[in-house]
Structure formats: C-alpha cells, structure tokens
Amino acid sequence: MPVDFYWRMAMEGDQPSLRRKGIVSRGGFTPGAVGGLAPGLRNGKLDGYSHVDYLAEVAKATEASGFVGALLPSFPHTDDPWAAAAALARETSTYRFMIAFQPGFLHPVQAARMTASLQLATGGRTVYNVISGGGGPQQLWWGDKVEHDDRYVRTSEFLDVLRGVWYATDHSYDHEGRFYRVRGGGLPPALAGQPFPEVFFTGSSKAAIAAAGRHADYYLSWLEPLSSLTAKFEQVREHSAGIGRSPRFAVRLDVLARETEEEAWQEVERGWVRPGPAATPAYVGLGDSVGWQRGQDLGSGGNGSRGGYRALEISPNVWGGFHVLRAGPAFGLVGDYRQVAARLDELIALGAEAFVLGGVPHLEEAYRVGAHVLPLLRGAAVR
Numbered sequence: 001m002p003v004d005f006y007w008r009m010a011m012e013g014d015q016p017s018l019r020r021k022g023i024v025s026r027g028g029f030t031p032g033a034v035g036g037l038a039p040g041l042r043n044g045k046l047d048g049y050s051h052v053d054y055l056a057e058v059a060k061a062t063e064a065s066g067f068v069g070a071l072l073p074s075f076p077h078t079d080d081p082w083a084a085a086a087a088l089a090r091e092t093s094t095y096r097f098m099i100a101f102q103p104g105f106l107h108p109v110q111a112a113r114m115t116a117s118l119q120l121a122t123g124g125r126t127v128y129n130v131i132s133g134g135g136g137p138q139q140l141w142w143g144d145k146v147e148h149d150d151r152y153v154r155t156s157e158f159l160d161v162l163r164g165v166w167y168a169t170d171h172s173y174d175h176e177g178r179f180y181r182v183r184g185g186g187l188p189p190a191l192a193g194q195p196f197p198e199v200f201f202t203g204s205s206k207a208a209i210a211a212a213g214r215h216a217d218y219y220l221s222w223l224e225p226l227s228s229l230t231a232k233f234e235q236v237r238e239h240s241a242g243i244g245r246s247p248r249f250a251v252r253l254d255v256l257a258r259e260t261e262e263e264a265w266q267e268v269e270r271g272w273v274r275p276g277p278a279a280t281p282a283y284v285g286l287g288d289s290v291g292w293q294r295g296q297d298l299g300s301g302g303n304g305s306r307g308g309y310r311a312l313e314i315s316p317n318v319w320g321g322f323h324v325l326r327a328g329p330a331f332g333l334v335g336d337y338r339q340v341a342a343r344l345d346e347l348i349a350l351g352a353e354a355f356v357l358g359g360v361p362h363l364e365e366a367y368r369v370g371a372h373v374l375p376l377l378r379g380a381a382v383r
C-alpha cells in the first residue's frame, strides 16, 4: 500500500533548534534576530534573502528526500499559504502544496477560481487542508464569530458550493443555502476541467466528524496515544460508512529521531531545562477546539514542569511535550531511527495512509528523516 509522506512547512518562521524554544530566527519575519538567516541583516542592511527563499530551500530539500509535498499551515502569526504555494511551485517540480484554509475567511467561488489558477500553474499539485477554526481570540482575529458547530455546517456548505462551481458547465450552477447564494456559477473555460484537489479534513468534535464523513478524502488528525487514535478513527469509519463513504486516514506529528534513543532524549532535555519565552502563541487554548482539549486531557497539558519531560512519554516513543519546545500540537515521536520508524509502521497498521511529519529546524530535520527514517518503514511503499 503506498503511503504519502508530507512535510510541514514553517510558515511562521523556524526555530534554530528545539533547544532554543520560543526563538523564531530562521525563515522568520524578524530581521536581525540572533542566529537569523532569513531575512538577514548584513552590515546593518537587509540582505535580500527572504522568508520565501528559506521556504524554497525546505521545499527543495524535502522534494529530494522522498516527501510528496508539504502542509502549509495558516494561523494569525503565519505567512499566507496560497501566496506562498504560488511562489514555491516554480521552485519545485512534483511537490504538492497542502494549503490550510478556513471557509470562514474565503468565499467558495473565489476559492474555486484561485484553486483552478493554481492547478493550472502547477500541473495539479494543490491539496486542501480544510480547517474550520478553533474559536476564541484567534477566530475573532480572522473577523469570524460563527459558533463551533455552525462553523462545520458552513464548511460543509462551502465545499458543496466549491464543488458545484468547479464541475458546472456553461455557468449553470445555482445555490441557495444558509451561508451562500450563487447564481449562474461556474469556472471560465480556460480554468475548468482540472482535477479537484484531495481534501484533508481536520477536527475532532462530533460536528467535525459528521462533516468529514461527507467531504474528507483523508481524515487528518494530530497524533494522540495510539489507543485513543484507534478509537477516533473507528468513530470516523462508523459515521462515514453510515453515509456510504470511506475516507482514508492521515496523521500529523513531529518527529525527533536520532542515531540513539539517548541522543534524542538529550535534545528534549536541553530544550526543557532552558528558560525561554512560551513556545505557543498566547491565543492557543483559549478557543473551543475539541482536538486541542483532547491533547491536554491525554496528558500533555501544563507548562512542562510537572513531573519532568519523561512523564509525558505516554506510550513508548509517543511524547506529549512538543508544544513546550515549539508552537504547535503536543504529541510526536521521540526515539532512535528504528523506533520512530516502528511507531510509524504501527500507525500505518492502524490505517494511516498519509502523514504530515515535522521537525525543528525544518530544513535539517527533513534531510535527517528522509535519509534515516523513511527508508526503514516496512509497512508501506513510500510514495
């Protein structure tokens, strides 16, 4: 069974290492930060090496290392994934761009046209990561105050309209719904007729799982301890089967893999004991995300000091403390190359057919994972 491995693109800039938590100095938007590479200051002047130049290095490195593409996340503190994908497409040849976006801040007709333009420009390398938002201050930052479950109702209608416009012929698409009204919709002939992007759907709530059942090609989850992930996949399977669909499964996780297990944990320890600013942006955890709450409840909560870092190893190599060392979800894998590959094999056995892996710094860790972990996987022909 072929399995797609994506890498995570550092749309918010990169940390120089996990040891230096909260410091974004590489590929970031902070000229002149200590250790900064992009954009850099030389002799007091910007040297012209931009954030996108750094992203291009990561894209090329991962394309050469066996990854099929990258997830481009979208938060208030990141660059815009649509614009970045358009720029990076010209730097790569087969690399796919999994663009994270919320229906809340895009109209489906504009999304259809933008996607079709990108499909044309890239030879069909666009992939969707449909996110529906985590509520709270972050949601208001986007100017969106639609409540949690209604956001999934809107996501569902958004995808219906987007597909309606995509497949319409002769500007024949009409839609009258709760959130959108379209008359005579459809793409111009030059843009029409291209493959519709694969949909990676996220969200852990009942509302999310209901919407995923209708729309997901892949149900994408953050890593959780394997038993709870199994239960979650089962829930999605059951719900989807009830409406005659069978989405595939995908898992997003960071990996910290080294030649030996000791080396890997030493890297964690160095970041753990080092004081630094909070790695996670202030608005995180203030919303209504069920998925985020699951991460906290499964043992990854707190500021990292309770019980020490090793207490967050919930099952062998599954560590719930990544959010203390860098912004993002809590769970990932820590271990030697063989152990990390074995855990990925277990996830494949659970039904995962795609992964979004990540590591800090994104460039060096991509080379490392590509060279030392992906070749050890037994459960899959890596695509």
Ligand SMILES: Cc1cc2nc3c(=O)[nH]c(=O)nc-3n(C[C@H](O)[C@H](O)[C@H](O)COP(=O)(O)O)c2cc1C
Binding pocket: 072, 073, 074, 075, 100, 130, 131, 132, 133, 134, 135, 202, 203, 204, 205, 206, 208, 220, 221, 222, 252, 288, 289, 290, 291, 292
């Ligand atoms: C793998 C994964 C990636 C996500 N990426 C983003 C992102 O880039 N931007 C964002 O605002 N939310 C992101 N989210 C959050 C989801 O869109 C959603 O807001 C969150 O899971 C809350 O939904 P829930 O309450 O149904 O769990 C992501 C979630 C998952 C599981």
